[in-house]
Structures are given as C-alpha cells and as structure tokens.
Amino acid sequence: MLENYEKAMGELHDRMSLLSMKLEKAMEDTWYALENKDLVLADKVYRGDQAINDLVRECMQKDLSISMLHDPVARDWRYLMATMKILSDIERIGDHCADICHYLIRMENLHHGLPLLPGLKEMYGVMSSMVSDVLTFYNSQEKTDVELMKDKDDIVDLAFDSLMEEISRQIAEHPEYARDYMSYVLIVKYVERMADHASNIADCIIYRDTSRIIV
Amino acid sequence: MALTTTTYGYTKERSGEARPVSPDIAAVEPGSLTFEINHMDLFYGDHHALKDVSMDIRTHEITALIGPSGCGKSTFLKSLNRRNDLVENCRITGDIRFEGKDIFREVDLLALRTRVGMVFQQPTPFPKSIFENVAYGPRLQGISHKGELAGIVEQSLRQAACWDEMKDRLNQSALGLSGGQQQRLCIARTLAARPSVILMDEPTSALDPISTQKIEDLALELKEKYTIIIVTHNMQQAKRISDKTAFFLLGELIEFDDTVKMFTDPSNPKTEEYITGRFG
Numbered sequence: 001m002l003e004n005y006e007k008a009m010g011e012l013h014d015r016m017s018l019l020s021m022k023l024e025k026a027m028e029d030t031w032y033a034l035e036n037k038d039l040v041l042a043d044k045v046y047r048g049d050q051a052i053n054d055l056v057r058e059c060m061q062k063d064l065s066i067s068m069l070h071d072p073v074a075r076d077w078r079y080l081m082a083t084m085k086i087l088s089d090i091e092r093i094g095d096h097c098a099d100i101c102h103y104l105i106r107m108e109n110l111h112h113g114l115p116l117l118p119g120l121k122e123m124y125g126v127m128s129s130m131v132s133d134v135l136t137f138y139n140s141q142e143k144t145d146v147e148l149m150k151d152k153d154d155i156v157d158l159a160f161d162s163l164m165e166e167i168s169r170q171i172a173e174h175p176e177y178a179r180d181y182m183s184y185v186l187i188v189k190y191v192e193r194m195a196d197h198a199s200n201i202a203d204c205i206i207y208r209d210t211s212r213i214i215v
Numbered sequence: 216m217a218l219t220t221t222t223y224g225y226t227k228e229r230s231g232e233a234r235p236v237s238p239d240i241a242a243v244e245p246g247s248l249t250f251e252i253n254h255m256d257l258f259y260g261d262h263h264a265l266k267d268v269s270m271d272i273r274t275h276e277i278t279a280l281i282g283p284s285g286c287g288k289s290t291f292l293k294s295l296n297r298r299n300d301l302v303e304n305c306r307i308t309g310d311i312r313f314e315g316k317d318i319f320r321e322v323d324l325l326a327l328r329t330r331v332g333m334v335f336q337q338p339t340p341f342p343k344s345i346f347e348n349v350a351y352g353p354r355l356q357g358i359s360h361k362g363e364l365a366g367i368v369e370q371s372l373r374q375a376a377c378w379d380e381m382k383d384r385l386n387q388s389a390l391g392l393s394g395g396q397q398q399r400l401c402i403a404r405t406l407a408a409r410p411s412v413i414l415m416d417e418p419t420s421a422l423d424p425i426s427t428q429k430i431e432d433l434a435l436e437l438k439e440k441y442t443i444i445i446v447t448h449n450m451q452q453a454k455r456i457s458d459k460t461a462f463f464l465l466g467e468l469i470e471f472d473d474t475v476k477m478f479t480d481p482s483n484p485k486t487e488e489y490i491t492g493r494f495g
Contacts, residue, residue, distance in 0.1 A: 002492050071451055073478045074487045211480035 395426025
C-alpha cells in the first residue's frame with residue numbers, strides 16, 4: 001500500500017516537473033514572439049496552451065485520486081493541497097501566455113508596426129524570474145524566499161503603473177494607434193497578473209512547508 | 216503540583232488497604248480539566264509500559280489515543296478508571312487527577328467507575344434483556360423504583376441513538392442484537408450509570424462501516440454532555456471525531472495536540488512517520 005502511495009506521489013511530482021518545464025518554455029516563447037513580432041511562434045504558443053491545460057487536468061486528477069485513495073496527512077496532505085491550488089495558478093499563467101500572443105497577433109494584423117513599449121522587457125523579465133523561482137522552489141522542495149518574491153512583485157506593480165502612464169501618453173499623442181495601445185494595456189495587465197499568480201504559488205509553497213496560510 | 220508516588224496492584228487491593236472515600240465528585244464546567252496526568256509511569260513487573268506521561272484532558276472534548284499495537288494507549292486508558300488495579304504486578308507512579316482529585320487517594324473506586332464509564336472493543340452485553348442490560352447499573356446504585364428505572368432506560372437508549380430500534384423489544388435478549396446495536400446498547404448501559412467521562416477502547420474495530428458511522432455520530436453528539444477518550448487504530452476516525460489527539464510510541468507520549476494540528480502539521484517527525492504510514 002505504502003509502495004503504491006509513494007509511487008503515485010512520485011508520478012505526480014514528475015508530471016508537475018514536466019508541467020513546470022512546459023510553462024517556462026511557453027513564457028520564454030511568448031517573450032520571444034512579442035519582442036520579435038514572431039507571429040508564427042505566437043500562434044504556436046496560443047495553440048500550445050491546450051497541452052498545458054491537459055497536463056494541468058492530469059495532475060489535478062492524480063492529486064485528487066491520491067487524496068481519495070490514500071488519505072494523506074501532515075506534509076503529504078499539505079503538498080497535495082498546495083499542489084491543487086498551484087495548478088490553478090499555473091493554468092492561469094499559461095492562459096495569459098496565450099492571451100498575450102492573441103493580442104500580439106491582433107495588434108500586428110493592424111500593420112502599424114508599433115515599437116515595443118519601453119520598460120515592458122524589464123517588467124516581463126522580473127515577472128518571468130518570479131515564475132521561474134517559484135517553480136524551482138516547488139519542484140526542488142526548497143524554501144521560498146518570501147522577501148525576494150515580495151520585492152519582485154512590488155517592482156512589477158510599479159512597472160505596471162509606469163507603463164499605464166506611458167500608454168495613456170501615447171494614446172493622447174497618437175490617437176490613430178489607440179487600438180494597438182488597447183492591446184498593450186491588456187498585455188501589460190496580463191504580465192502583472194502573471195506576477196500575482198507567481199506570488200500565489202509562493203504562498204502555497206509556504207503553506208506546504210510551514211502549514212501557515214497566507215491570504 | 217506535588218507529585219505522589221503510589222503503588223496499586225493486586226496484592227494491595229486484596230490486602231484491603233483503605234482509601235479515602237469521596238463519592239460526591241462535583242460536576243465541572245466545559246473547558247475545565249477533567250483529567251490531569253502528571254509524570255505518570257506504569258510498570259508491569261519489570262516492564263516499563265508507560266513512561267513519564269503528562270497530559271491534561273478537558274471537559275466535553277473527544278481525545279483520541281493513537282499509536283502502534285503495544286505502545287501503551289489502552290494501558291493508559293484503563294488507568295484512568297483504575298482498571299489496572301487488579302492486574303498482578305502492575306505499579307503506577309506519578310499523579311492522575313480526576314476533576315482535581317487524586318484517583319488513588321481522594322476518590323472512591325466505585326464513585327470513579329461510576330463517573331468514568333468504559334466501552335470495550337467487543338460489545339459486551341449481559342445475557343439479559345435489553346431493559347435489564349441498561350437498568351443494571353442504576354439497580355446497583357440502589358434505584359429500584361420501576362418508573363424511575365424505565366425513565367433511565369429510555370433516556371439512556373435515546374442518548375445512545377437506539378431507542379427507536381429497541382423500544383418495542385426491551386424484554387428480548389440483548390444477545391439477539393446485531394454487533395453495532397450491541398455496541399450502542401453497551402454505550403447506553405454506560406450512560407445509565409450517569410458518568411461524566413466515557414472511555415472507549417477501539418469501540419468500532421469489530422463493526423461494519425455503517426455501524427461505525429453510527430457510533431462516530433453518537434460520540435460527536437455525546438461530547439456535548441460527556442468527555443470522551445477513545446483508543447483507535449483508525450487514523451481517519453481520529454481525524455473525524457476527535458478534538459485532541461495523543462500519539463503514543465513504546466510507552467512514551469510522543470505528541471499531544473489539537474487533532475487538526477496533529478494531522479496537518481505534527482511537531483514530532485515520529486508522529487509524521489506514523490500517521491503517514493511510513494512506520495508502525
């Protein structure tokens with residue numbers, strides 16, 4: 001019985017590692033597509049979201065079946081509860097990659113050739129490192145660096161405010177590009193939300209490690 | 216609190232050493248201490264079966280005792296109403312207080328067992344009618360008035376959630392009941408003696424899941440009026456019904472805490488290993 005339990009836990013862990021890799025790849029491709037206006041890659045990311053969703057569903061089913069069949073407690077219980085919540089956040093981050101690519105395609109189809117928003121690269125970079133950090137913390141059973149996550153989330157929030165200001169200015173100066181900038185508003189918002197999901201994952205890892213619930 | 220060292224065993228019991236009698240154990244408020252156990256050790260001859268156990272058990276809570284076979288949890292349970300007194304070469308040191316009084320020095324044994332009832336692993340109905348099983352304790356307490364006895368029997372059977380099933384067969388033999396019904400009858404028999412504490416030693420281990428569910432529901436209802444201490448090998452049962460859980464291992468109390476804490480974030484790695492099934 002215990003052997004089956006350990007095996008099932010191991011399988012879940014392996015699938016979560018694979019899911020993390022897929023998510024990091026989607027995020028990397030999303031940025032490459034955005035920076036290089038690579039619509040083929042953007043379309044690939046957009047369509048590839050289904051594979052992430054499928055893997056999320058598979059992991060949720062494994063998590064639920066372990067909870068139901070093996071009645072886990074203590075650290076195992078916290079791991080499974082945290083994983084279930086983390087899966088929702090991972091799924092949302094994957095969705096946001098697809099959303100960004102969707103609006104990139106829509107923007108580029110207007111053929112206005114707008115340059116990349118100044119500061120977006122830095123914002124995306126910080127957010128991306130947050131997601132990467134929390135996935136590493138999750139998969140390696142390391143403790144989350146809470147302060148580092150908070151600092152990075154603050155940087156992303158400041159960048160969001162600053163980019164919103166910049167977009168407002170650009171719309172006022174170039175109203176003919178308002179539709180492009182509306183897409184940028186959404187893209188910047190998605191990046192900001194992805195950082196929030198990374199923070200949520202960090203909170204779940206803290207629960208897994210300490211049983212402390214952070215809201 | 217000053218510790219006392221006492222030796223209570225077969226020999227002393229038979230030799231008739233007198234103990235102070237205090238039959239009027241006062242009722243206590245919910246949340247107050249029902250049992251205070253301090254530095255309790257128990258020996259069976261040379262075998263040190265319980266080692267320096269200290270624990271407070273609060274009124275109107277369900278306390279689950281868990282641990283692998285032979286860890287001392289049933290021995291501990293039985294000590295609380297002095298069922299080890301007649302075990303040859305059994306020696307207890309330390310302090311066990313029931314509602315503030317030393318159970319060996321300040322509480323009469325009959326009064327203690329009246330206030331601290333016990334339900335065993337196997338249902339133990341007497342080969343008598345259902346009515347007589349429940350009326351047995353009150354009769355021993357000197358109640359002979361038929362109406363009063365009938366009232367106690369009905370109230371006890373209702374409290375044990377078996378009145379509706381048994382009211383039309385009170386004069387039939389208790390031995391004809393199913394295992395689950397027999398166990399609830401035994402709980403009713405315990406309640407009829409008007410205890411304040413019910414000790415349960417694996418009360419559902421011989422029962423099917425539906426009967427187990429009934430006993431668990433009953434325990435949750437009874438804790439409104441009684442303090443319950445239950446020995447169980449069933450981790451899910453401990454999680455489902457208890458407020459506090461105590462984990463014993465090799466005669467030691469390894470951890471005692473709120474059940475939610477014990478099953479989500481135990482402090483001791485040995486507890487975690489046991490409850491996750493990694494040993495024991």
